Amino acid sequence: MxxxxxxxxxxxRVHEEAVLDSLRMGGALSRAELMARIGLSRTTLFAxxxxxxxxxxxxxxxxPDVGQRxxxxxxxxxxxxxxxxxxxxxxxARHQVRVAVANVSHQIVATDAMELPxxxxxxxxxxxxxxxxxxxxxxxxxxxxxxxxxxxxxVGVVDDPAVPLGLVSARYxxxxxxxxxxxxxxxxxxxNTRLAALAERxxxxxxxxxxxxxxxxxxxxxxxxILGGRLVRxxxxxxxxxxxxxxxxxxxxxxxGSRGCLEGxxxxxxxxxxxxxxxxxxxxxxALVAAAQDRVPEVCQVISSAATDxxxxxADTVVQLDPERVVVGGELASLGSxxxxxxxxxxxxxxLPNSPRKIDVVQGDLGPSASALGAxxxxxxxEPVIAEHLRPATG
Ligand SMILES: [Zn+2]
Numbered sequence: 001m002x003x004x005x006x007x008x009x010x011x012x013r014v015h016e017e018a019v020l021d022s023l024r025m026g027g028a029l030s031r032a033e034l035m036a037r038i039g040l041s042r043t044t045l046f047a048x049x050x051x052x053x054x055x056x057x058x059x060x061x062x063x064p065d066v067g068q069r070x071x072x073x074x075x076x077x078x079x080x081x082x083x084x085x086x087x088x089x090x091x092x093a094r095h096q097v098r099v100a101v102a103n104v105s106h107q108i109v110a111t112d113a114m115e116l117p118x119x120x121x122x123x124x125x126x127x128x129x130x131x132x133x134x135x136x137x138x139x140x141x142x143x144x145x146x147x148x149x150x151x152x153x154x155v156g157v158v159d160d161p162a163v164p165l166g167l168v169s170a171r172y173x174x175x176x177x178x179x180x181x182x183x184x185x186x187x188x189x190x191x192n193t194r195l196a197a198l199a200e201r202x203x204x205x206x207x208x209x210x211x212x213x214x215x216x217x218x219x220x221x222x223x224x225x226i227l228g229g230r231l232v233r234x235x236x237x238x239x240x241x242x243x244x245x246x247x248x249x250x251x252x253x254x255x256x257g258s259r260g261c262l263e264g265x266x267x268x269x270x271x272x273x274x275x276x277x278x279x280x281x282x283x284x285x286x287a288l289v290a291a292a293q294d295r296v297p298e299v300c301q302v303i304s305s306a307a308t309d310x311x312x313x314x315a316d317t318v319v320q321l322d323p324e325r326v327v328v329g330g331e332l333a334s335l336g337s338x339x340x341x342x343x344x345x346x347x348x349x350x351x352l353p354n355s356p357r358k359i360d361v362v363q364g365d366l367g368p369s370a371s372a373l374g375a376x377x378x379x380x381x382x383e384p385v386i387a388e389h390l391r392p393a394t395g
Contacts, residue, residue, distance in 0.1 A: 015040060016048060016052065019045075020057070023078070024381065025381070029078065031045065031076070056081055058079060058081055059079060059080075060076055060077070062077070085147065086102070087102045088376070089101075089151045089153070089195075089372040089375030089377075090132075090375055091192050091195070092129065092175065093116075094116075096113055096114065097113065098368065099113070099132050108373065109140060110140035114128055114131070123174065129175065130178065130179065130182050144183065149187070149188065152172075152179070152189045153189075153192030153196075153372065153375045154189060155192055188375075190374075190375070191237065193214075193216045193224055194224035194231060194233070195371045195373075196224065197212065197223070198226070199371070200212070201377075202380070202381065205363065205365040209324050210227075211227055211325075212326075213225055213317050213318065213327070214226070214240075214326075214364070215242050215327070216333075217266070217310065218267075218330035218331050219269070219285055221262055221266060221267050221310070224240040225240050225321060244263060246258050246259060246262075247260050251264070251265075252264050262309065262313050265306070265309055266306035266307075271306060275302050278298035279298065286331070289335065293335065303332070304338060307338070307342035310339075311345065311346025315346050318347055323359065324359060324360065325361075325362065326343070326347065326362070327363075328340060328361070329370060340361055340363060347361060
């Protein structure tokens with residue numbers, strides 16, 4: 001049976017966590033604003049804030065001038081201490097490592113990337129990730145001694161954001177172990193495309209939307225869902241795998257083990273193949289996007305038809321999840337209306353066309369750094385790792 005003192009201690013932690021959550025979401029807030037958000041009594045809240053300021057977890061700052069009604073003395077606000085720690089987000093993609101750095105006040109202070117050599121093994125990839133973090137720290141004056149945590153986006157199924165599952169675990173634990181050893185911080189992991197969705201919700205095209213379907217259309221096709229403001233992982237960490245919705249059970253075998261998957265029909269290699277069949281041979285996805293920007297008719301036709309296939313799958317998803325916004329990211333999304341219009345018209349005609357719902361279909365804002373940024377958002381919004389780390393040890 002817990003002693004009353006333990007219960008009080010736990011209650012105190014719950015209150016501290018509520019203050020940290022509000023400041024993470026809201027930036028700088030006055031004590032009155034915090035009181036309104038958290039619903040604690042003035043005495044309790046003020047005592048907790050004073051203690052957190054003493055511990056250096058949050059700092060006091062002068063808020064915006066209250067205007068003529070005040071006497072020139074702006075209201076005091078508190079915010080997360082920007083000196084308290086840095087966060088690093090990494091994405092280990094198929095051919096590249098990307099990094100983003102943020103302070104705990106939500107400010108992104110740097111992004112960078114390095115190519116992975118073809119057929120590099122995990123040890124080599126881990127070393128490249130370590131040297132990328134060191135390079136960005138050196139060039140952008142990031143204090144690695146103030147590093148609080150690292151988020152890592154990886155390709156594939158991730159069960160628990162802190163512990164990759166099964167084969168993925170064996171595969172990636174060597175990388176997380178290397179990062180933990182080098183930087184002496186905890187590493188949180190999630191699927192890279194899902195993290196891109198979370199980043200768009202935090203800083204980009206899905207900002208302020210509570211229910212979002214995100215799809216990344218690139219060499220592969222993946223997705224991520226935000227429902228009720230939370231990133232959806234599913235029971236096995238496989239939620240959002242839009243590219244593996246089967247359009248034809250008798251179709252071409254897919255690397256996932258199924259047949260006729262959307263990715264096999266509209267992923268980068270399939271698009272290049274379809275263009276070649278029309279007599280336009282292109283070396284890679286970048287060349288295909290460039291040809292579409294130059295309005296090569298065969299290429300535009302292939303992409304527009306593929307976008308209609310994507311739209312059909314998204315229309316099914318929209319019927320099932322009822323989002324307010326659909327965000328299309330990845331290289332193909334940079335083509336704007338060529339991609340977005342067929343998706344919009346498929347959703348409009350195939351997902352409850354008689355309902356008065358309004359669903360925005362927009363292009364992602366964050367470009368190639370989306371997943372590395374999402375690895376930071378994972379720690380800010382989804383993981384209790386920061387609060388645990390900042391919290392002083394109690395006996
Ligand atoms: Zn598949």
